[in-house]
Amino acid sequence: MKKQNLDNYWMPFTANRQFKSNPRLVESADGMYFTLADGRKLLDGIAGLWCCNAGHNRPRIVEAIREQAGKLDYAPAFQMGHHKQFELAERLAGHMPGDLNKVFFTNSGSESVETALKMAIAYHRANGEGHRTRLIGREKGYHGVNFGGMSVGGMPANRKMFGSLVAGVDHLRHTHGIEGNEFSKGLPENGAEYANDLIRMIELHDASTIAAVIVEPLAGSAGVILPPKGYLERLRKICTDNGILLIFDEVITGFGRLGAPFAVNYFGVEPDLVTTAKGLTNGVVPMGAVFAQDFIYDTFMTGPANAVEFFHGYTYSGNPMACATALGVLDTYEEDGLLTRASTLADYWQEKVHALRDLEHVIDLRNLGLIAGIELRPREGAPTARAFDAFLQAYDAGLLIRTTGDTIALSPPLIIEKEHIDFAFDTLRKIIANLD
Numbered sequence: 001m002k003k004q005n006l007d008n009y010w011m012p013f014t015a016n017r018q019f020k021s022n023p024r025l026v027e028s029a030d031g032m033y034f035t036l037a038d039g040r041k042l043l044d045g046i047a048g049l050w051c052c053n054a055g056h057n058r059p060r061i062v063e064a065i066r067e068q069a070g071k072l073d074y075a076p077a078f079q080m081g082h083h084k085q086f087e088l089a090e091r092l093a094g095h096m097p098g099d100l101n102k103v104f105f106t107n108s109g110s111e112s113v114e115t116a117l118k119m120a121i122a123y124h125r126a127n128g129e130g131h132r133t134r135l136i137g138r139e140k141g142y143h144g145v146n147f148g149g150m151s152v153g154g155m156p157a158n159r160k161m162f163g164s165l166v167a168g169v170d171h172l173r174h175t176h177g178i179e180g181n182e183f184s185k186g187l188p189e190n191g192a193e194y195a196n197d198l199i200r201m202i203e204l205h206d207a208s209t210i211a212a213v214i215v216e217p218l219a220g221s222a223g224v225i226l227p228p229k230g231y232l233e234r235l236r237k238i239c240t241d242n243g244i245l246l247i248f249d250e251v252i253t254g255f256g257r258l259g260a261p262f263a264v265n266y267f268g269v270e271p272d273l274v275t276t277a278k279g280l281t282n283g284v285v286p287m288g289a290v291f292a293q294d295f296i297y298d299t300f301m302t303g304p305a306n307a308v309e310f311f312h313g314y315t316y317s318g319n320p321m322a323c324a325t326a327l328g329v330l331d332t333y334e335e336d337g338l339l340t341r342a343s344t345l346a347d348y349w350q351e352k353v354h355a356l357r358d359l360e361h362v363i364d365l366r367n368l369g370l371i372a373g374i375e376l377r378p379r380e381g382a383p384t385a386r387a388f389d390a391f392l393q394a395y396d397a398g399l400l401i402r403t404t405g406d407t408i409a410l411s412p413p414l415i416i417e418k419e420h421i422d423f424a425f426d427t428l429r430k431i432i433a434n435l436d
């Protein structure tokens, strides 16, 4: 076979030179496995990128896409609509608790975040409080790569190259590494009071200037950071008491990852806006969605009936192909019980995660639902190198993992069976035990 030219494609979040010197190319995927260009199988330990929650090549999804492509390829997103947008929004709202009933479509997690931040600021203006413009994020937060999300985000490497970012943003402290929380099974006991950082921000900036707080209920990209027990509840209360909107970024926790449809259901804490993407279409076609409380939508619905209420949207918002895909995905999730299946495997998963505790390089283990974080002691003078070696060795051994910093993250498709879990952790044990 002719050797492929790898020069032109500038790969995202990738060590381009390293990759191109020894490329890892995927040829096809089915169920729990990728098949590589050389014919080897790779167990998908991270659902693609936390998105293929139903696994790969699912017939309902493939069929939905085929059918839609031959019927309606595109419909204008502005001042026009099509049936599937409305059907999808209604079905999605049915999985959200409370009054999170209004759904705005985007094309990615990053766009969902930008949309939610803009909604929050515009809501306050429509509500007669245009002075509420400040946005509060959290250290180590990841909210995508666009300017708003990057600004409220708190991962230094993602921010440092891009100048002064969006003004009027502040950050809560992160909840990683709180003493006494090491090797917690599920939610850690200590640190609910870290939510009181918001009170500090209110004292500094005054509540009347703050539009919204955005957090991931469980942070994935910065290395699987769980909320301490009571933390999210406290954040909710402080926001409510001070007229501040609370945004949950559920781009990775949405669609069954924790054993409930959303983290909103799992934690029983209701924010005002919820950002989603990834599992919405099983990663197959790009799409995101923002859920808003009814009162937010209603606040915009004033003025002349022929006036646009929210000057925001994307050419591909509610794209027919994406909607059809998402409907096929929801069918699959519902028929296979995938939005709650993680809860039936969570105990087994937890046991396997924490069985790695005796390994010399392991300094912390974290888990919730079908998520695991395995934190390795950084190699002296070479942070991230040890985890990246683990990634390469796992790949050679037939397991796809993801690493961030020195933490290995696992978030498999929710169709995973115990034998796959056994393979993943047996493989990791051998690899971590033999790392330099």
Ligand SMILES: Cc1ncc(COP(=O)(O)O)c(C=O)c1O
Residues within 6 Å of the ligand: 107, 108, 109, 110, 111, 113, 142, 143, 144, 145, 216, 220, 221, 249, 250, 251, 252, 277, 278
């Ligand atoms: C919490 C969170 N928000 C936003 C994003 C960005 O999503 P996307 O890559 O689809 O823009 C991610 C991606 O991992 C995420 O984990």
